[in-house]
Amino acid sequence: MASSLRLTLVIAALCAGNAAxxxxxxxxxxxxxxxxxxxxxxxxxxxxxxxxxxxxxxxxxxxxxxxxxxxxxxxxxxxxxxxxxxxxxxxxxxxxxxxxxxxxLLVKTVSADQTISDVRGVQRLQAVSGSISTRVWGEEITVRTISGDVIVAGHGTTSRTAVNTVSGDVNLSDVSGELNVETVTGDMQIRMPTLSRGRIQTTNGNLNLHAMLSADARLEAEAINGDLSFMFKQPVNVEFDVETFNGEIDNCFGPKSVRTREFAPGNALRFKEGNGSARVRVKTLNGGVEICK
Known part of the structure; x- marks a missing residue:
């Protein structure tokens, strides 16, 4: 009886290995x-x-x-x-x-991670229940995930980067040019040698952006629930327009925010740094804003 049981278990284990x-x-x-x-x-x-x-x-x-x-x-x-x-x-x-x-390159996966290296053409990547990690070399990249993090590393060359995540963090480094990021429940860490055009939206997520703005850059950022932090490399020549409904505005450039309502939440900050050739517009519903250099 014992020998028969052991034989059965061995066969089952071998079958399980073959099934894997x-x-x-x-x-x-x-x-x-x-x-x-x-x-x-x-x-x-x-x-x-x-x-x-x-x-x-x-x-x-x-x-x-x-x-x-x-x-x-x-x-x-x-x-x-x-x-x-x-x-x-x-x-x-x-x-x-x-x-x-x-x-x-076009990749679509479910319940899988994607890892891309040394592909220098256009990339369009989609994942459900999986993360995506890739490097870019100047061509356009579009990344979409549901329940998955996104990591994109560049080489400082100009390109168009678009990222959309649901329940996933975003980490972008050394990508330059145009940027479009949308997250639902995901934090964003973004470092850009040069930003020319940018649109960032989050429902529940914090943003930490380090960037050099081009002379005529345009950047818009919106958050429903999340803190937005901006660190701009000098020289900074920007016209700022910042509004928060329920959050503080911390500005390292000097000017202070003002209350927009006497008996209700709301703060606003509008000022020009340098010649103001670039434009930065920021709005949050529940979250603070930090602007520094």
Missing amino acids: IADTVERTVPADARGEVEIINTSGDVQVRGWDRAEVQIHADLDDETEKLDVQSSQGRTTINVIRRGRSSSGSSDLIVEVPRDST
Whole structure:
């Protein structure tokens, strides 16, 4: 009886191990050096690396809930799709994908993290229940997450960066140019060598922005529940317009805020620093504002 039980347990353990990773697949297909690569994986991590070959190489660890790995490449477009059986959300199929360095990259994942490195083309990344970490080199990037953090590191080159998160923090460093960030329940840490155009909105989140404003920069920031902190590198030539309904305004440049209502909450601060060629507009409902240099 005991021997039979032990044998049963060993067989069960082996089956469980096989279920975790049912198959390892290696695929290589030709690709345009500046083509488009789309990756779809509904359960499993995705790592993408840029290289100098005109081909896409995939290493896939597929679980037993995966029906197949579908790879297509034609007319400058490569698609990689992990097709699962039914609607099962159990298990995980992980991908490591090498793509031409200058590819346009589109990645969609569910219950998976994305890690992108050395891809220098346009990036459009989406994740549900997963984080996204990437580096950019000057091309446009769009990132959307639900229940996932976003980390974007740049090289100081000018680009357009758009980030939208629901229940996720945002960390941007060394990205320059135009910025559009929207968060619901997520804090933002942003460092920009140069900011030319910016729009930042948060429902429940704090902002910490360090930036050099270009001569004609335009920045708008709004928060419903959250503190907004701005640190501007000198020289600062800005016309400021700041309003809070229920929050204090701390200004290192000198001028003090004034009450907008005698018997109700509300503060406002309007002043010009330097020649005032740039414009900064800030509004908060429940949250303070700090402006410093």
